[in-house]
Amino acid sequence: MRIVLVGPPGAGKGTQAALLAKTLSIPHVSTGDLFRANISQGTELGLAAKSIMESGKLVPDEVTIGMAKDRLAQPDAAGGFLLDGFPRNVAQAAALDEILAEWGIELDGVLDLEVPEDEVVRRIAGRRVCRNDNAHIFHVEYHPPVAEGVCDECGGQLYQRADDAEDKVRVRLEVYHTETEPIIEYYQKQDLVTTISALGTVDEVTRRAIEALRKNETQRKNDDEG
Structure with a gap:
């Protein structure tokens, strides 16, 4: 399966992408991983991306698209892939269509993770991270530490990252609504979008996603045969 995963910050895209990719036996291709791999490999x-980012500017679409194309051309992606964070806007979505058309393949579906805006703010603004180890993450409501402000794992101090402050979260949501959300309408015109609720436990959302993707795959096959 060739899938694009879409959703606002705080929807759990990274978590779901990793679980879905493992379940479907396809590579999880995230924008963050693309940038890290290309920069580390020189x-x-x-x-080009490193130079642009160090100057404080946004990496242009053509650089991101080029990285994505190179990654999707690798052998492990021949049988399918799950894209997380790409495409980020309509221009990138159109470029992806052109790349896939060039290769004689197409997307199987676009999975839209839907979360109410207030819940997004609650999820992100409530996060607290350990100063000793960023992998130790807690939440004031959903996963509080035993002792307030103290990491259960190592006793380190918990703090709120600057990007997790409510005002910053709302700015990130506005950017999502302006730049990324329009790709949902773009793909709806191709009858590719399936929207599911991203509320509930991680396992519940994963099951919901798999069921939706399987149903969409079956429907597309039936339409093709019809």
Whole structure:
């Protein structure tokens, strides 16, 4: 299956992408991983991205698209992939369509994780991270530490990252609504979008996602045969 995962910050895209990719036996391709890999390997695109980011500017679409194309051309993606964070806007979505058309393949579906805005703010603004180990993450409501402000794992101090402050979260949501959300309408015109609720436990959302993708796959096959 070839899938694009879409959803606002705080929807759990990274968690769901990893679980869905494992279940479907396809590679999880995230924008963050693309940038880290290209920069660490010193590729031409990676060096360009690093230079642009160090100057404080946004990486242009053509650089991101080039990285995505190179990644999807690798052998492990021949049988399918799950894209997380790409495409980020309509221009990137159109470029992806052109790449896939060039290769004679197409997307199987776009999974839209839907979360109410207030819940997004609650999820992100409530996060607390350990100063000793960023992998130790708690939440003031959903996963509080035993002792307030103290990491259960190592006793380190818990703090709220600057990007997790409510005002910053709302700015990130506005950017999502302006830049990324329009790709949902773009793909709806191709009858590719399936929207599911991202509320509930991780396992509940994963089951919901798998059922939706399987149903969509069956429907598309029936339509093709019809």
